[in-house]
Amino acid sequence: MKWTICHLALAAVAFAFTANPVTVKAADKDIVDTAVEAGSFNTLAAALQAAGLVDTLKGEGPFTVFAPTDEAFAQLPDGTVESLLKPENKSKLVGILTYHVVAGEVPSGQVVKMKTASTVNGQRVDIDANDGSVSIDGAKVVKADIQCSNGVIHVVDSVLMPSQDSIVATAKDAGAFNTLLAAAKAAGLAEALAGKGPYTVFAPTDDAFAKLPEGTVQQLLKPENRQQLAAILKYHVVSGRVYSDQALKAGEADTLEGPAVQIQSTNGKAMVNDAQLLKTDLDASNGVIHVIDSVLMPPKAEKTGAVGQHAPVIYVGIQQPSARCPLSK
Numbered sequence: 001m002k003w004t005i006c007h008l009a010l011a012a013v014a015f016a017f018t019a020n021p022v023t024v025k026a027a028d029k030d031i032v033d034t035a036v037e038a039g040s041f042n043t044l045a046a047a048l049q050a051a052g053l054v055d056t057l058k059g060e061g062p063f064t065v066f067a068p069t070d071e072a073f074a075q076l077p078d079g080t081v082e083s084l085l086k087p088e089n090k091s092k093l094v095g096i097l098t099y100h101v102v103a104g105e106v107p108s109g110q111v112v113k114m115k116t117a118s119t120v121n122g123q124r125v126d127i128d129a130n131d132g133s134v135s136i137d138g139a140k141v142v143k144a145d146i147q148c149s150n151g152v153i154h155v156v157d158s159v160l161m162p163s164q165d166s167i168v169a170t171a172k173d174a175g176a177f178n179t180l181l182a183a184a185k186a187a188g189l190a191e192a193l194a195g196k197g198p199y200t201v202f203a204p205t206d207d208a209f210a211k212l213p214e215g216t217v218q219q220l221l222k223p224e225n226r227q228q229l230a231a232i233l234k235y236h237v238v239s240g241r242v243y244s245d246q247a248l249k250a251g252e253a254d255t256l257e258g259p260a261v262q263i264q265s266t267n268g269k270a271m272v273n274d275a276q277l278l279k280t281d282l283d284a285s286n287g288v289i290h291v292i293d294s295v296l297m298p299p300k301a302e303k304t305g306a307v308g309q310h311a312p313v314i315y316v317g318i319q320q321p322s323a324r325c326p327l328s329k
Helices: 010-014 021-026 031-038 042-051 070-074 080-084 087-098 167-174 178-186 206-210 216-220 223-234 244-250 299-303
Strands: 063-068 101-103 116-118 124-130 133-136 139-148 151-156 199-204 237-239 252-254 260-266 269-272 275-284 287-292
Touching (some): 031 042, 031 063, 031 151, 042 063, 042 070, 042 087, 080 087, 101 116, 167 199, 178 199, 178 206, 216 223
Parallel strands (some): 199 287
Antiparallel strands (some): 063 101, 116 124, 124 133, 199 237, 252 260, 269 275, 275 287
């Protein structure tokens, strides 16, 4: 996650847009009609049509669109656009296009003061204003503040790509969550965490699990302890996509297990209960991952000494899973 702080004066350099008669007329047209009339967004227009998003972006809004040019789409690997336009790939195309859209009208002067922006896709884009230019996830803004009747267009020179991998796939690719993935599979939660979501996962590393008393993990992975393992894992999961700044501002978050975890900054370190946040805001297609250095234990586990030095035995009497939660298996 980028934390660039920008000076307001940068807006005049990075987002300069020369007023002319075309600009005046564009304000009377919606985002789609403005893009079509410009003549350099034919691929974007075709993609919006295939994704069934034309009516949405012709609606009341307002919207802010980071619009890739035809040249931007041409930079994608051969066959990518053709594949995305196929009916069977509609959901993937929708995910990509909505990653270019922010709800509300965000003019350039406001963009340069932002570090991130939440997209209609659900994931965030990173904003970097530096050296007289502005980029969105690395795509350079080449023209900005094209006013439309239902929002504003900022033109970018590359197609923005959201994460296509689920929480499970993202954790697997990282290579540092083998124990967590094995535990999720043993608890019957892996399929749910690869599902629609969205979820926020405070993910303990393999080193975090290794800090537990000897034998604890092996005991938890036994089939007869599946319910207890599921309860521990659900104590690491929050419903919805909650980014680190939102979590710190809230101060706590209710977990799928029931009890809330406490989130705060202590001595310059961001903490979840007694676990330190090592890395935050890892986007996945169905949520976000925050990496922690210790395994979180639900309050009832602590009361029964489940993780005590002399008690690798699993705790009992946990809260029954909610039937409404897809992770309650």
